[in-house]
Amino acid sequence: MQILKSVVGRKVFMAITGQCMVLFAVVHMLGNSSIFIGPDGINAYAKHLHDLGPLVWIFRAGLFAFVAIHIFYGIQLTLENSAANPTVYAVKKQIKATFASTSMIWTGLLIALFVTFHILHFTARVTPGIVKGVDALGRYDVFTMVVSAFKNGGIAFIYVAAMCALFFHLSHGIQSFFQTMGWNTDRTQCTISTIGKAVAFILLAGYAVIPLSILASALIK
C-alpha cells in the first residue's frame, strides 16, 4: 500500500497512534488519582476494571498494536532522517527546533523501557519486593502495593524520570500531531503549541505527584 511507504502516510500513522496513547495516558492518570481517596478508591477502581473481563484484553491488544506501530515507524523514520543528513556542520545553530523535538527517539525509547518495567511491576507483579495481597473486602490491594513500592526512593525515581521523558516527548508530540494531520495554520500554531505543552505538563504533574507524595510522607515519618 502506497500510504505505508509515503512520507506523509507513515507520519499520520505515528500521529494517530501517538495521540490515542495520549488519550489513554490522560484517562490512566485520572484513574490513578483515585489513590488519593484511599484504599477504597483505587482498589474499587481496579476491581471495576478487571470485572470488564474480555473487554480488558481487547483494549490491551488494541493499545499494544498502537504502541507497536508507533515504535516501528518512529524507529524507521528516525533512521531514514539521519541517513538523509549524514554530514554534520562544523557550526550549527538551532533556531526553532527544541531539545524536545530533536530527542523524540530517545525520550520515546525511554518511555518504551519504562512501560515494559511498569507492566512487569504493577500489572504482572513479578518484580522483586512487590507486595501482593487482598484487602478486607477480598479485592486485590492495589493501594498497599503502590504505597509500599513508592516508599523505595529508587522506584519513585524511575517513575518520576519516566514521566519527565513523557513530558518532553509530548511537549513536541501533541502540537506535532495537529501539524501532521493538517489541522494547523499559522493562526493556530501558537495556541496549539501552548495547549500541547500544558497537557504534557498536566500529565507530568498528575503522574509524578503520586510517587513524590508517597515518598515524601514516608521520609517525614
Added chain:
Amino acid sequence: MSEHNANTMNLKLHVWRQKGPDAPGKLETYDAKHVSPDMSFLEMLDEVNETLIKTGIDPIAFDHDCREGICGMCSQVVNGVAHGGQERTTVCQLHMRSFQDGDSIFIEPWRARAFPIVKDLVVDRSALDTIIQSGGYTSCHTGGIADGNAILIPKPDADYAMDAAECIGCGACVAGCPNGSAMLFTSAKVAQLAALPQGKAEAAVRVHAMTEALQGCGFGNCSNHYECQAACPKGINVKFIAKLNREYLKAALN
C-alpha cells in the same frame, strides 16, 4: 577602495574547501582584511578570492547569480545558519555591517544527502528540479489569450498562492532541516497550486507524485522542527506543510 577607511574590519574566515564531489573536505582559515561594512557578503568573498588568486591559491568556489535575493543560487551556511540568520535575507543580501571587526565567520555549504557537494561551497540542487518536474505544474491547454475575469479567484486565495509562490528554491529549508527534508519547498508548490482553480484539477495526483519524488531524491521526512521556516529567506510558512498533509490525506482517502 576603502582601504584607509577607519570603519573597515578585519575578519577571520573558516571556509569549507573541497576539491570535488568525492574528495575529502576541510575547513581552511583565511584572513579578510579591510572589509567595508557596505560590502555584501559575496563581495567580501570576491575580495578574499582576489587575494587568494594573487597568492596562488585556488579561489573559493561559491554559487551566485542575481545577487539581489531573487534567484536562489547563493547557498552558504554562515555561522551555523543557512543564509547567515538575518530574517528574510539571502546570503547575497547579507551585508558586512552585520559583522564586527575581529569576528570569526564559519562558511559551509548546504549539507544534505540529496545535495551532493560539487566543489567548496557549491552543491548540486537539481533534486529540487526533479521534485518540480514530478508534478509542480498544471497541464492545462493554454489556447488563446483568456479573458481576464473568466476564472474568478477570491483575493484571499490569490494572496495565499502568492505567499507560497515566493519560494525561490534556494534549498535553505533543506540545509536548516535536521532531517535534510525538502518538505517546505515541496509544500509551497503543492499549496500554491492547490489554492488556485487551475491547479485544483490535478491536486491529488500532484501531491502523491511530488511527495514520492521528494522521497526518491533522498530527502528525509518532516518531523515538524520548523527549522525550515526559520531559515527561509522568503518567510515561507510551515502552514503550507500542514496544507500539503491535508492535501495528501484528502487524496489518499478519496
